Amino acid sequence: MPHYETRLQSLQLKLSFAERATEIRQLAGQIAGAINDVGSNDNFKRLLEIILALGNYLNGGSFRGAAWGFHFQSLASLAQVKSINRGQTLLHYLAEYVERHAPDLLTLPQQLPYVTSACNGTFEACTLSSFTASLRWSTFAFDSELE
Amino acid sequence: MLSRCKLSFEMIQVALTSLDERITLDQVSTLLRHLPNSSEIDKFVEYDGDVNLLSKPDRFMHTLIVRYHSIK
Amino acid sequence: MEQKLKAELADLGKALANTEIDQQFVQAMKPFFDASTADMQNLSGVVAGVQSNFDALLKLFGEPSDTVSTELFGYVSAFLVDFAKAQDENKKRIAEKQRQANKPERKKVRVMRRWLTRQCSRSEEADYVWDVVCRLVAVLLKELVRLV
Numbered sequence: 490m491p492h493y494e495t496r497l498q499s500l501q502l503k504l505s506f507a508e509r510a511t512e513i514r515q516l517a518g519q520i521a522g523a524i525n526d527v528g529s530n531d532n533f534k535r536l537l538e539i540i541l542a543l544g545n546y547l548n549g550g551s552f553r554g555a556a557w558g559f560h561f562q563s564l565a566s567l568a569q570v571k572s573i574n575r576g577q578t579l580l581h582y583l584a585e586y587v588e589r590h591a592p593d594l595l596t597l598p599q600q601l602p603y604v605t606s607a608c609n610g611t612f613e614a615c616t617l618s619s620f621t622a623s624l625r626w627s628t629f630a631f632d633s634e635l636e
Numbered sequence: 637m638l639s640r641c642k643l644s645f646e647m648i649q650v651a652l653t654s655l656d657e658r659i660t661l662d663q664v665s666t667l668l669r670h671l672p673n674s675s676e677i678d679k680f681v682e683y684d685g686d687v688n689l690l691s692k693p694d695r696f697m698h699t700l701i702v703r704y705h706s707i708k
Numbered sequence: 709m710e711q712k713l714k715a716e717l718a719d720l721g722k723a724l725a726n727t728e729i730d731q732q733f734v735q736a737m738k739p740f741f742d743a744s745t746a747d748m749q750n751l752s753g754v755v756a757g758v759q760s761n762f763d764a765l766l767k768l769f770g771e772p773s774d775t776v777s778t779e780l781f782g783y784v785s786a787f788l789v790d791f792a793k794a795q796d797e798n799k800k801r802i803a804e805k806q807r808q809a810n811k812p813e814r815k816k817v818r819v820m821r822r823w824l825t826r827q828c829s830r831s832e833e834a835d836y837v838w839d840v841v842c843r844l845v846a847v848l849l850k851e852l853v854r855l856v
Contacts, residue, residue, distance in 0.1 A: 655736035
């Protein structure tokens with residue numbers, strides 16, 4: 490019954506549109522906030538620099554990697570590198586170091602509210618790639634904007 | 637179909653004619669879940685007797701299907 | 709999410725363009741269609757903007773271009789949670805170390821208290837003042853053991 494079904498579907502759209510549009514807008518806002526947290530927060534950058542320097546010191550050289558020197562995925566490995574003596578990890582050492590030399594960075598989790606809320610599964614069901622076809626930036630030259 | 641979706645004729649009528657908030661989103665979803673099947677459609681499309689002799693539910697279904705069924 | 713909404717709106721557009729559809733439908737739906745098409749365009753613009761900012765972020769950090777936002781922010785937020793946890797664990801470790809260091813001191817205080825209690829109970833004079841002083845000192849020592 491095309492007309493019957495079409496009518497009902499149109500009505501369904503009419504009744505649900507506003508709420509769905511709001512939901513999308515809110516999610517976009519949250520993601521925009523997280524992008525800002527990660528990309529534009531100076532304290533976060535400082536922490537990343539400390540981690541990089543720590544890595545350099547440990548390795549006696551530099552991490553292999555791209556612009557920042559490592560991928561975010563390897564942040565997870567900080568908690569896995571254990572010290573022989575005290576059963577502590579590199580992450581504990583980092584926390585100690587930061588407390589001594591950059592204590593204002595200790596509250597970084599609270600300074601980055603949008604990213605931390607990603608933990609609550611906000612992004613789980615609705616990733617950016619389901620918004621639009623994921624843009625492939627391979628059309629841009631990789632080196633063009635690296636400092 | 638009517639017994640399956642448990643909504644009154646009036647409700648369905650309102651939904652199809654007014655096409656606005658007089659019916660709720662839940663009710664519309666219910667209707668979409670219980671569409672008339674093809675045998676019901678055929679039965680009413682092919683009926684050429686006196687509509688007034690049909691039972692109330694059947695008369696309603698007849699109107700519904702004949703009116704909103706596009707014959708292509 | 710956005711794609712689906714856009715597609716459904718397009719379907720409505722097609723239905724409205726269908727010559728066979730009745731005027732009642734058109735009257736009820738066209739205003740909504742016009743308004744929400746404009747909304748949708750606006751929304752698509754917002755989403756495209758966020759997408760492009762996200763792509764720029766990936767590029768800035770040299771992350772693979774097909775990384776999905778949940779992945780990226782997932783790594784960062786998991787790290788931040790662990791970082792906060794490590795700070796707590798450090799604090800606890802230091803507190804425990806301090807407690808261990810004070811162990812000999814605490815033992816000394818306990819021994820003193822026990823001696824004092826024995827002295828108090830040996831007192832034959834049933835001297836009221838002495839009794840009160842004993843008890844008070846014993847209580848204070850007990851507190852001291854707890855705090856050290």
